[in-house]
Amino acid sequence: MKSAVLFAHIQLVTPLPDGPVLSLANAFVAVAEGEILYAGPYEDAARQRLVERVGSQYETYAGQRKILWPAMANAHGHIPMTLMRNQADDANLHTWLFDLIFPREKHLTPEHVKNGTALGMAEMIRAGTGTAADMYYYSEAVVEAAIEAGMRLNVCFDGKTEGPDGKTHVQTGEVERFIQLCRFAGDGRIVPALLVHSIYLYEPYMYRELAQMAADQQCFVQVHIGETAREVSECLAAYGQRPAVQLAEFGFFQTPTVAAHCVHLDDQERSILAGPGILVAHCPTSNLKLGSGIANIKALLEAGAKVGLGTDGAASNNNLSLYQEMKLASLLAKGTSGDASILPADELIRMATLTAQQGLGFASSGCIAAGYAADLQILDADRPSLWPLGEPNAALVYSSEGSAVESLMVDGQWLMYKHELKTLDEEKIKHEALRSAVHLNRLA
Amino acid sequence: MKSAVLFAHIQLVTPLPDGPVLSLANAFVAVAEGEILYAGPYEDAARQRLVERVGSQYETYAGQRKILWPAMANAHGHIPMTLMRNQADDANLHTWLFDLIFPREKHLTPEHVKNGTALGMAEMIRAGTGTAADMYYYSEAVVEAAIEAGMRLNVCFDGKTEGPDGKTHVQTGEVERFIQLCRFAGDGRIVPALLVHSIYLYEPYMYRELAQMAADQQCFVQVHIGETAREVSECLAAYGQRPAVQLAEFGFFQTPTVAAHCVHLDDQERSILAGPGILVAHCPTSNLKLGSGIANIKALLEAGAKVGLGTDGAASNNNLSLYQEMKLASLLAKGTSGDASILPADELIRMATLTAQQGLGFASSGCIAAGYAADLQILDADRPSLWPLGEPNAALVYSSEGSAVESLMVDGQWLMYKHELKTLDEEKIKHEALRSAVHLNRLA
Numbered sequence: 112m113k114s115a116v117l118f119a120h121i122q123l124v125t126p127l128p129d130g131p132v133l134s135l136a137n138a139f140v141a142v143a144e145g146e147i148l149y150a151g152p153y154e155d156a157a158r159q160r161l162v163e164r165v166g167s168q169y170e171t172y173a174g175q176r177k178i179l180w181p182a183m184a185n186a187h188g189h190i191p192m193t194l195m196r197n198q199a200d201d202a203n204l205h206t207w208l209f210d211l212i213f214p215r216e217k218h219l220t221p222e223h224v225k226n227g228t229a230l231g232m233a234e235m236i237r238a239g240t241g242t243a244a245d246m247y248y249y250s251e252a253v254v255e256a257a258i259e260a261g262m263r264l265n266v267c268f269d270g271k272t273e274g275p276d277g278k279t280h281v282q283t284g285e286v287e288r289f290i291q292l293c294r295f296a297g298d299g300r301i302v303p304a305l306l307v308h309s310i311y312l313y314e315p316y317m318y319r320e321l322a323q324m325a326a327d328q329q330c331f332v333q334v335h336i337g338e339t340a341r342e343v344s345e346c347l348a349a350y351g352q353r354p355a356v357q358l359a360e361f362g363f364f365q366t367p368t369v370a371a372h373c374v375h376l377d378d379q380e381r382s383i384l385a386g387p388g389i390l391v392a393h394c395p396t397s398n399l400k401l402g403s404g405i406a407n408i409k410a411l412l413e414a415g416a417k418v419g420l421g422t423d424g425a426a427s428n429n430n431l432s433l434y435q436e437m438k439l440a441s442l443l444a445k446g447t448s449g450d451a452s453i454l455p456a457d458e459l460i461r462m463a464t465l466t467a468q469q470g471l472g473f474a475s476s477g478c479i480a481a482g483y484a485a486d487l488q489i490l491d492a493d494r495p496s497l498w499p500l501g502e503p504n505a506a507l508v509y510s511s512e513g514s515a516v517e518s519l520m521v522d523g524q525w526l527m528y529k530h531e532l533k534t535l536d537e538e539k540i541k542h543e544a545l546r547s548a549v550h551l552n553r554l555a
Numbered sequence: 556m557k558s559a560v561l562f563a564h565i566q567l568v569t570p571l572p573d574g575p576v577l578s579l580a581n582a583f584v585a586v587a588e589g590e591i592l593y594a595g596p597y598e599d600a601a602r603q604r605l606v607e608r609v610g611s612q613y614e615t616y617a618g619q620r621k622i623l624w625p626a627m628a629n630a631h632g633h634i635p636m637t638l639m640r641n642q643a644d645d646a647n648l649h650t651w652l653f654d655l656i657f658p659r660e661k662h663l664t665p666e667h668v669k670n671g672t673a674l675g676m677a678e679m680i681r682a683g684t685g686t687a688a689d690m691y692y693y694s695e696a697v698v699e700a701a702i703e704a705g706m707r708l709n710v711c712f713d714g715k716t717e718g719p720d721g722k723t724h725v726q727t728g729e730v731e732r733f734i735q736l737c738r739f740a741g742d743g744r745i746v747p748a749l750l751v752h753s754i755y756l757y758e759p760y761m762y763r764e765l766a767q768m769a770a771d772q773q774c775f776v777q778v779h780i781g782e783t784a785r786e787v788s789e790c791l792a793a794y795g796q797r798p799a800v801q802l803a804e805f806g807f808f809q810t811p812t813v814a815a816h817c818v819h820l821d822d823q824e825r826s827i828l829a830g831p832g833i834l835v836a837h838c839p840t841s842n843l844k845l846g847s848g849i850a851n852i853k854a855l856l857e858a859g860a861k862v863g864l865g866t867d868g869a870a871s872n873n874n875l876s877l878y879q880e881m882k883l884a885s886l887l888a889k890g891t892s893g894d895a896s897i898l899p900a901d902e903l904i905r906m907a908t909l910t911a912q913q914g915l916g917f918a919s920s921g922c923i924a925a926g927y928a929a930d931l932q933i934l935d936a937d938r939p940s941l942w943p944l945g946e947p948n949a950a951l952v953y954s955s956e957g958s959a960v961e962s963l964m965v966d967g968q969w970l971m972y973k974h975e976l977k978t979l980d981e982e983k984i985k986h987e988a989l990r991s992a993v994h995l996n997r998l999a
Contacts, residue, residue, distance in 0.1 A: 197945025197954060201889075201899040234939035340893075399890030400953070429953035430940045439883070445645075446843030449784075455645040495678035496874045496957070498985050499992040501641025509844070509873035510641060513940070514958035541942050548943040 113523030115143035115165045121174025122503050125479035126465040132457035134503050142485040145523030150479045176493040181477050182241025182486040183433045184467035187371040187392030187421025190245045191227030194548040195426040204339050204401040218554045223547040224249040228256035230544035233535050238432040238513025239488040241521040246333045261526050261534045265471040267306035267333045281320040302472035304331035310346050310354040322362030331367045338372040339403045355380035374398050374406045385415035390470025395439045397423030419467030432513040433463050456508040489518040557967030559587035559609045565618025566947050569923035570909040576901035578947050586929040589967030594923045620937045625921050626685025626930040627877045628911035631815040631836030631865025633691045635671030638992040639870040648783050648845040662998045667991040668693040672700035674988035677979050682876040682957025683932040685965040690777045705968050705978045709915040711750035711777045725764040746916035748775035754790050754798040766806030775811045782816040783847045799824035818842050818850045829859035834914025839883045841867030863911030876957040877907050900952040933962040
């Protein structure tokens with residue numbers, strides 16, 4: 112159900128498409144039918160837009176000591192991996208993946224995937240995230256969970272299955288079926304993508320087939336690029352080129368692409384990744400935790416790349432809070448460069464909202480201004496850790512925790528209202544996720 | 556008031572003095588008269604110890620889906636700087652300190668300091684911190700706030716005032732008076748220390764006077780060491796030696812010392828700081844945020860140094876959550892070394908509790924075992940971001956936020972009980988802190 116709401120006397124923070132990040136105290140924001148009708152300083156104007164649209168049938172949300180800003184978009188993750196939270200720690204990426212994760216994933220079923228996805232969505236909603244990217248298996252189960260949750264989703268499909276020749280191929284019919292499912296089932300909130308795990312997991316001919324499929328379908332691609340130094344050196348040994356260069360040569364980057372990690376890049380790769388339609392998903396927590404390194408975001412931004420933030424999966428983070436990623440991304444850029452002025456609070460706010468939403472295919476989300484979609488969150492600043500508030504933009508990035516989010520709206524629908532989840536049955540989800548987790552972790 | 560409590564069927568996590576970090580499911584912990592009477596697997600034994608001490612006058616705390624572990628100790632901070640939260644961001648240390656902070660601090664009064672300290676203590680209690688180190692001005696006001704809050708405090712005194720010769724000197728009478736105040740007023744919870752800001756703020760003769768005073772009084776010293784590369788190069792230019800070496804030459808490190816930051820050290824300095832009675836206070840958030848760099852904690856630990864965690868002040872963090880510092884310290888060590896196995900969860904748990912408590916002068920705190928002081932916290936794991944819990948030790952470090960703490964006990968007294976502060980009037984504190992903050996930030 113799409114709500115009609117007047118947010119009154121609230122602190123508004125929002126990136127503007129071609130301007131700075133706006134911070135407006137005592138603002139009024141009017142929302143109805145999934146759309147932002149008004150955002151600005153005038154109560155009368157806000158009420159008038161609401162009356163024109165819905166008469167007197169709207170709720171007033173008291174905004175004192177609260178911040179209204181866009182719902183965030185998680186640019187990279189493997190949502191069902193909540194099931195493996197705190198099960199595979201203090202290990203480097205290759206050990207983690209091959210020795211700890213793959214043995215668990217062998218036992219996955221669509222039911223487990225749905226249970227883990229629903230849990231991850233409950234967690235993300237509680238931490239102000241309205242949109243997620245997902246790269247995993249059993250994608251229909253992930254889509255189903257997203258539709259129930261009401262979140263926006265850019266979701267991978269693994270189009271490879273065994274063909275009549277006994278070799279693995281991309282199957283056009285399967286890919287088309289999944290794309291149709293997303294486009295029709297999700298009311299515009301589900302964007303399909305083709306899964307291309309990385310340069311190191313498939314045989315060479317597969318990459319050409321995948322790139323051709325993306326071009327034929329004009330669909331998104333999600334891919335890990337340059338996550339570890341080992342990936343780069345193995346790619347150089349196999350192909351004589353670095354991962355992003357080799358992927359471009361295979362024919363990728365012709366359709367919108369989410370390029371996750373991008374820790375180990377050279378200038379040529381940064382220039383490729385600055386191309387149109389590419390969103391770099393910076394995952395600072397996961398990159399540190401798996402010992403992979405620190406992406407040079409300053410260099411990527413200077414090269415013209417669009418950069419969003421991702422949590423990666425809960426098995427390498429170990430939670431799904433973009434508040435943590437915003438703070439960490441800013442801190443790392445400052446601390447590793449020795450320049451505390453870079454990646455200031457406003458830049459992180461833009462990355463986590465407008466840049467990521469647009470890069471994931473949601474052009475109407477990520478900005479609180481008339482005409483945009485009603486994707487927003489309310490943060491309760493009435494706790495000692497956010498007191499005194501100071502500059503609201505700095506408070507969002509440097510002082511906030513996900514638990515301070517009290518409400519989240521996506522496409523005009525409340526997913527959380529004053530700390531209560533509205534679309535998901537949290538206790539049922541926890542119960543089912545625990546059952547799945549016990550099953551997977553016992554078998555591993 | 557010291558409570559008598561049986562924690563029943565709870566997940567216990569605690570470092571042991573000469574062993575690993577213990578994780579025991581379905582544990583029982585008995586507490587009375589400020590002391591831990593029993594911690595282990597047997598309900599009968601726990602109840603018997605309680606009956607022997609207090610008869611039937613004890614409460615039972617249901618522990619399902621909760622973690623009991625030691626209250627944390629914040630090894631370095633400037634607590635009243637909560638008043639400058641989110642007012643001075645995205646600037647390097649020297650600009651931040653001289654252009655943004657000092658102009659505000661000119662207008663401080665004891666009342667402002669007390670208001671800011673009370674707010675910081677409310678914030679720390681909410682995030683599981685029972686002990687803090689503080690380095691600031693108007694130390695009596697800080698002590699007063701700590702006594703009201705019931706927290707443990709290692710607190711600096713600035714012993715320098717103008718003498719009859721018109722020059723600044725350390726005043727024995729003032730220092731002795733402050734030491735007496737702490738020793739008698741705080742019921743053992745207040746440890747006095749001598750403030751030695753850093754190697755770069757005083758004239759050379761002052762360092763000899765301060766070192767002599769510390770030796771005469773056999774008291775703690777708190778000092779910033781090697782926070783920035785600039786500090787090191789200026790020290791080399793002025794003295795021909797690096798900061799820790801020069802401080803040792805002045806006569807420091809003969810009494811217990813809290814050495815904050817330690818970002819820029821060489822091997823000789825690490826060996827000095829591994830000496831007895833020295834606690835290195837690692838402040839990863841602040842060091843990154845001010846563009847200072849990343850301390851090499853692995854090298855410090857290998858040199859034999861004892862390392863705790865500090866938030867530094869809220870003006871350079873911008874909150875006071877040791878949960879954030881635990882996670883960040885582990886991530887940074889892994890990500891900068893490329894070795895994800897270093898600084899595992901257990902190491903961070905030990906640093907934030909037992910090591911820091913003992914290094915700040917609280918030898919009976921930081922461990923949940925019979926005979927230790929009743930300094931403990933209860934974390935509520937019944938939220939999606941901590942679900943499924945997985946390994947409890949990993950969950951504490953990698954998945955938790957301060958807001959998951961539901962109760963905190965120090966010296967047997969509840970400071971927070973099921974999310975309600977018991978010693979502090981939170982609304983009054985917020986009101987008074989806001990008034991002080993508005994005053995300071997307007998004048999700057």
